[in-house]
Amino acid sequence: MKKLLTFILFFCLPLLAMAQIQWPAGKKAAIMLTYDDGLQSQLQNVVPALNEHNFKGTFFLMGYYLDAKDLSQWREVSQQGHELGNHSIYHPCNEAQADTLSSHCRALNCYTVEEMLNEIKIMNTFLSAIDGKSQHSYAYPCGQYKAGGHDYGTPMISQGICTFARMSDSEEVITSPSQLMPNNVPSFTALPGYKAEQLTSYIEKVLASGGAGVILFHGIGGDWISVDVEEHQKMIDFLASHSEIWVGTFSDVLSYIQQQK
Numbered sequence: 093m094k095k096l097l098t099f100i101l102f103f104c105l106p107l108l109a110m111a112q113i114q115w116p117a118g119k120k121a122a123i124m125l126t127y128d129d130g131l132q133s134q135l136q137n138v139v140p141a142l143n144e145h146n147f148k149g150t151f152f153l154m155g156y157y158l159d160a161k162d163l164s165q166w167r168e169v170s171q172q173g174h175e176l177g178n179h180s181i182y183h184p185c186n187e188a189q190a191d192t193l194s195s196h197c198r199a200l201n202c203y204t205v206e207e208m209l210n211e212i213k214i215m216n217t218f219l220s221a222i223d224g225k226s227q228h229s230y231a232y233p234c235g236q237y238k239a240g241g242h243d244y245g246t247p248m249i250s251q252g253i254c255t256f257a258r259m260s261d262s263e264e265v266i267t268s269p270s271q272l273m274p275n276n277v278p279s280f281t282a283l284p285g286y287k288a289e290q291l292t293s294y295i296e297k298v299l300a301s302g303g304a305g306v307i308l309f310h311g312i313g314g315d316w317i318s319v320d321v322e323e324h325q326k327m328i329d330f331l332a333s334h335s336e337i338w339v340g341t342f343s344d345v346l347s348y349i350q351q352q353k
Protein backbone atom coordinates (compact mmCIF):
# COMPACT_ATOMS: atom_id res chain seq x y z
CA MET A 93 0.00 0.00 0.00
CA LYS A 94 2.78 2.35 0.98
CA LYS A 95 4.60 1.53 -2.24
CA LEU A 96 1.47 2.25 -4.26
CA LEU A 97 1.07 5.63 -2.55
CA THR A 98 4.71 6.46 -3.19
CA PHE A 99 4.25 5.51 -6.85
CA ILE A 100 1.18 7.75 -7.19
CA LEU A 101 2.80 10.68 -5.38
CA PHE A 102 6.12 10.62 -7.17
CA PHE A 103 5.20 9.41 -10.65
CA CYS A 104 1.51 9.88 -11.43
CA LEU A 105 0.79 13.28 -9.90
CA PRO A 106 3.70 15.06 -11.62
CA LEU A 107 2.59 13.47 -14.92
CA LEU A 108 -0.94 14.76 -14.38
CA ALA A 109 0.43 18.22 -13.59
CA MET A 110 2.37 18.16 -16.85
CA ALA A 111 -0.57 16.90 -18.92
CA GLN A 112 -0.81 18.62 -22.27
CA ILE A 113 -3.89 20.59 -23.27
CA GLN A 114 -6.38 18.48 -25.22
CA TRP A 115 -7.52 20.59 -28.19
CA PRO A 116 -10.74 20.19 -30.20
CA ALA A 117 -10.54 17.88 -33.23
CA GLY A 118 -8.18 19.17 -35.88
CA LYS A 119 -6.53 21.76 -33.62
CA LYS A 120 -3.04 21.54 -32.18
CA ALA A 121 -2.58 24.91 -30.49
CA ALA A 122 -4.42 28.18 -29.83
CA ILE A 123 -3.64 31.84 -30.40
CA MET A 124 -5.58 34.61 -28.68
CA LEU A 125 -5.34 37.94 -30.48
CA THR A 126 -6.03 40.76 -28.02
CA TYR A 127 -6.28 44.49 -28.73
CA ASP A 128 -6.17 47.13 -26.00
CA ASP A 129 -7.67 50.55 -25.34
CA GLY A 130 -10.69 50.41 -27.71
CA LEU A 131 -9.07 52.22 -30.64
CA GLN A 132 -10.51 53.47 -33.93
CA SER A 133 -7.79 51.73 -35.93
CA GLN A 134 -9.01 48.42 -34.46
CA LEU A 135 -12.57 49.01 -35.63
CA GLN A 136 -11.32 50.06 -39.06
CA ASN A 137 -8.42 47.67 -39.68
CA VAL A 138 -8.65 44.71 -37.32
CA VAL A 139 -12.31 43.66 -37.21
CA PRO A 140 -12.68 43.27 -41.03
CA ALA A 141 -9.34 41.37 -41.21
CA LEU A 142 -10.46 38.93 -38.49
CA ASN A 143 -13.94 38.50 -39.96
CA GLU A 144 -12.54 37.58 -43.36
CA HIS A 145 -11.22 34.33 -41.85
CA ASN A 146 -13.85 33.90 -39.15
CA PHE A 147 -11.18 34.49 -36.49
CA LYS A 148 -12.41 35.74 -33.12
CA GLY A 149 -10.47 38.44 -31.29
CA THR A 150 -10.67 40.18 -27.93
CA PHE A 151 -10.91 43.94 -27.51
CA PHE A 152 -10.14 45.35 -24.06
CA LEU A 153 -12.06 48.61 -23.77
CA MET A 154 -11.43 51.40 -21.27
CA GLY A 155 -14.44 53.40 -20.16
CA TYR A 156 -13.28 56.97 -20.28
CA TYR A 157 -11.96 56.61 -23.82
CA LEU A 158 -15.17 55.13 -25.22
CA ASP A 159 -17.12 57.49 -27.42
CA ALA A 160 -20.92 57.18 -27.34
CA LYS A 161 -21.03 57.30 -31.13
CA ASP A 162 -18.96 54.07 -31.30
CA LEU A 163 -21.08 52.00 -28.90
CA SER A 164 -23.31 50.49 -31.60
CA GLN A 165 -20.20 49.52 -33.55
CA TRP A 166 -18.66 47.76 -30.53
CA ARG A 167 -22.00 46.03 -29.93
CA GLU A 168 -21.89 44.76 -33.50
CA VAL A 169 -18.30 43.54 -32.97
CA SER A 170 -19.53 41.54 -29.96
CA GLN A 171 -22.46 40.13 -31.93
CA GLN A 172 -19.99 38.94 -34.57
CA GLY A 173 -18.47 36.65 -31.92
CA HIS A 174 -15.56 38.80 -30.77
CA GLU A 175 -15.05 39.48 -27.10
CA LEU A 176 -15.26 42.85 -25.35
CA GLY A 177 -13.03 42.80 -22.27
CA ASN A 178 -12.53 45.09 -19.29
CA HIS A 179 -9.50 47.42 -19.30
CA SER A 180 -10.79 49.57 -16.40
CA ILE A 181 -12.33 53.01 -16.71
CA TYR A 182 -9.37 55.36 -16.13
CA HIS A 183 -6.52 53.04 -17.16
CA PRO A 184 -4.54 53.69 -13.95
CA CYS A 185 -0.83 52.93 -14.05
CA ASN A 186 1.85 53.64 -11.47
CA GLU A 187 2.80 57.27 -11.31
CA ALA A 188 6.35 56.64 -12.41
CA GLN A 189 5.04 55.16 -15.66
CA ALA A 190 2.03 57.40 -15.97
CA ASP A 191 1.36 58.83 -19.39
CA THR A 192 -1.37 61.12 -20.65
CA LEU A 193 -3.92 58.45 -19.65
CA SER A 194 -3.06 58.66 -15.95
CA SER A 195 -3.14 62.05 -14.32
CA HIS A 196 -1.57 62.24 -10.86
CA CYS A 197 -4.74 61.55 -8.91
CA ARG A 198 -5.59 58.57 -11.14
CA ALA A 199 -2.20 56.89 -10.80
CA LEU A 200 -2.47 53.25 -9.65
CA ASN A 201 -0.29 53.85 -6.59
CA CYS A 202 -2.95 56.33 -5.33
CA TYR A 203 -5.68 53.65 -5.41
CA THR A 204 -6.72 51.20 -2.72
CA VAL A 205 -7.57 47.65 -3.79
CA GLU A 206 -11.23 48.32 -3.01
CA GLU A 207 -11.31 51.46 -5.17
CA MET A 208 -9.73 49.59 -8.06
CA LEU A 209 -12.18 46.68 -7.76
CA ASN A 210 -15.08 49.14 -7.68
CA GLU A 211 -13.84 50.79 -10.85
CA ILE A 212 -13.62 47.39 -12.56
CA LYS A 213 -17.16 46.50 -11.43
CA ILE A 214 -18.52 49.73 -12.91
CA MET A 215 -16.72 48.99 -16.18
CA ASN A 216 -18.25 45.49 -16.16
CA THR A 217 -21.71 47.06 -15.91
CA PHE A 218 -20.84 49.38 -18.77
CA LEU A 219 -19.69 46.41 -20.89
CA SER A 220 -22.85 44.46 -20.01
CA ALA A 221 -24.89 47.38 -21.32
CA ILE A 222 -23.03 47.02 -24.63
CA ASP A 223 -22.71 43.24 -25.06
CA GLY A 224 -25.42 41.84 -22.76
CA LYS A 225 -22.94 39.48 -21.09
CA SER A 226 -22.74 38.87 -17.36
CA GLN A 227 -19.04 37.96 -17.19
CA HIS A 228 -15.95 39.66 -18.56
CA SER A 229 -12.24 39.11 -18.71
CA TYR A 230 -9.69 41.78 -17.80
CA ALA A 231 -6.41 43.24 -19.00
CA TYR A 232 -4.23 45.02 -16.42
CA PRO A 233 -3.51 48.60 -17.57
CA CYS A 234 0.27 48.78 -18.16
CA GLY A 235 0.42 45.15 -16.99
CA GLN A 236 0.44 46.35 -13.36
CA TYR A 237 -1.55 44.40 -10.79
CA LYS A 238 -0.86 46.30 -7.55
CA ALA A 239 -3.13 49.13 -6.38
CA GLY A 240 -1.44 51.18 -3.66
CA GLY A 241 1.18 48.43 -3.49
CA HIS A 242 -1.31 45.59 -2.96
CA ASP A 243 -2.31 42.82 -5.38
CA TYR A 244 -5.81 43.52 -6.69
CA GLY A 245 -5.81 40.74 -9.32
CA THR A 246 -6.14 37.88 -6.86
CA PRO A 247 -9.30 39.23 -5.11
CA MET A 248 -10.70 40.34 -8.49
CA ILE A 249 -10.64 36.71 -9.66
CA SER A 250 -11.52 35.05 -6.33
CA GLN A 251 -14.54 37.35 -5.86
CA GLY A 252 -15.72 36.52 -9.39
CA ILE A 253 -15.48 40.13 -10.59
CA CYS A 254 -13.61 39.02 -13.73
CA THR A 255 -12.88 35.58 -15.14
CA PHE A 256 -9.31 35.82 -16.43
CA ALA A 257 -6.73 38.62 -16.32
CA ARG A 258 -4.04 39.27 -18.87
CA MET A 259 -0.52 40.46 -18.04
CA SER A 260 1.90 41.92 -20.59
CA ASP A 261 5.48 41.52 -21.79
CA SER A 262 6.00 37.79 -21.54
CA GLU A 263 6.66 35.22 -24.23
CA GLU A 264 5.58 32.41 -21.95
CA VAL A 265 3.27 29.80 -23.49
CA ILE A 266 0.57 27.91 -21.55
CA THR A 267 1.28 24.27 -22.29
CA SER A 268 -0.75 22.45 -19.61
CA PRO A 269 -4.06 23.13 -17.84
CA SER A 270 -2.30 23.16 -14.46
CA GLN A 271 -0.13 26.04 -15.67
CA LEU A 272 -3.12 28.33 -16.25
CA MET A 273 -3.37 31.01 -13.55
CA PRO A 274 -6.58 33.01 -14.14
CA ASN A 275 -5.19 36.12 -12.41
CA ASN A 276 -1.91 36.04 -14.32
CA VAL A 277 -2.20 35.09 -17.99
CA PRO A 278 1.01 35.93 -19.87
CA SER A 279 1.03 37.72 -23.21
CA PHE A 280 3.51 38.55 -25.93
CA THR A 281 3.46 42.32 -26.50
CA ALA A 282 3.69 43.65 -30.06
CA LEU A 283 5.81 46.79 -29.93
CA PRO A 284 5.63 49.72 -32.38
CA GLY A 285 6.92 48.83 -35.82
CA TYR A 286 7.04 45.08 -35.20
CA LYS A 287 7.35 43.04 -38.38
CA ALA A 288 5.18 40.03 -39.22
CA GLU A 289 8.16 37.71 -38.72
CA GLN A 290 8.42 38.72 -35.07
CA LEU A 291 4.77 37.81 -34.59
CA THR A 292 4.83 34.59 -36.59
CA SER A 293 7.98 33.33 -34.87
CA TYR A 294 6.11 33.59 -31.56
CA ILE A 295 3.11 31.79 -33.12
CA GLU A 296 5.43 29.05 -34.42
CA LYS A 297 6.80 28.64 -30.90
CA VAL A 298 3.27 28.24 -29.53
CA LEU A 299 2.38 25.74 -32.26
CA ALA A 300 5.53 23.68 -31.63
CA SER A 301 4.67 23.52 -27.91
CA GLY A 302 1.07 22.41 -28.52
CA GLY A 303 -0.02 25.13 -26.12
CA ALA A 304 -1.84 28.45 -26.00
CA GLY A 305 -0.39 31.91 -26.53
CA VAL A 306 -1.70 35.45 -26.26
CA ILE A 307 -0.58 38.41 -28.39
CA LEU A 308 -1.19 41.95 -27.13
CA PHE A 309 -1.70 44.70 -29.71
CA HIS A 310 -2.64 48.35 -29.50
CA GLY A 311 -3.11 50.39 -32.70
CA ILE A 312 -3.02 48.72 -36.10
CA GLY A 313 -2.13 51.23 -38.80
CA GLY A 314 -2.84 54.17 -36.48
CA ASP A 315 -3.41 55.40 -32.93
CA TRP A 316 -0.58 54.33 -30.59
CA ILE A 317 2.03 51.58 -30.07
CA SER A 318 1.08 50.80 -33.62
CA VAL A 319 1.89 47.87 -35.89
CA ASP A 320 1.50 48.44 -39.66
CA VAL A 321 -1.67 47.12 -41.29
CA GLU A 322 0.45 45.14 -43.80
CA GLU A 323 2.46 43.39 -41.08
CA HIS A 324 -0.68 42.56 -39.10
CA GLN A 325 -2.27 41.21 -42.30
CA LYS A 326 0.74 38.99 -42.98
CA MET A 327 0.29 37.51 -39.51
CA ILE A 328 -3.42 36.94 -40.22
CA ASP A 329 -2.50 35.24 -43.52
CA PHE A 330 0.01 33.06 -41.67
CA LEU A 331 -2.69 31.99 -39.21
CA ALA A 332 -5.11 31.36 -42.09
CA SER A 333 -2.57 29.00 -43.66
CA HIS A 334 -2.43 26.99 -40.39
CA SER A 335 -5.90 25.58 -39.85
CA GLU A 336 -4.50 23.50 -36.96
CA ILE A 337 -4.31 26.70 -34.90
CA TRP A 338 -7.47 27.77 -33.09
CA VAL A 339 -7.75 31.57 -33.24
CA GLY A 340 -10.26 32.18 -30.46
CA THR A 341 -11.20 34.81 -27.92
CA PHE A 342 -9.30 35.14 -24.65
CA SER A 343 -12.28 33.86 -22.64
CA ASP A 344 -13.27 31.05 -25.00
CA VAL A 345 -9.79 29.51 -25.17
CA LEU A 346 -8.99 29.96 -21.47
CA SER A 347 -12.38 28.59 -20.34
CA TYR A 348 -11.76 25.58 -22.57
CA ILE A 349 -8.37 24.99 -20.90
CA GLN A 350 -9.75 25.68 -17.40
CA GLN A 351 -12.30 22.86 -17.81
CA GLN A 352 -9.42 20.38 -18.13
CA LYS A 353 -8.02 21.19 -14.70
Ligand SMILES: [Zn+2]
Pocket residue numbers: 128129179183233234
Ligand atom coordinates in the same frame (compact mmCIF):
# COMPACT_ATOMS: atom_id res chain seq x y z
ZN1 LIG B 1 -3.99 49.94 -22.14
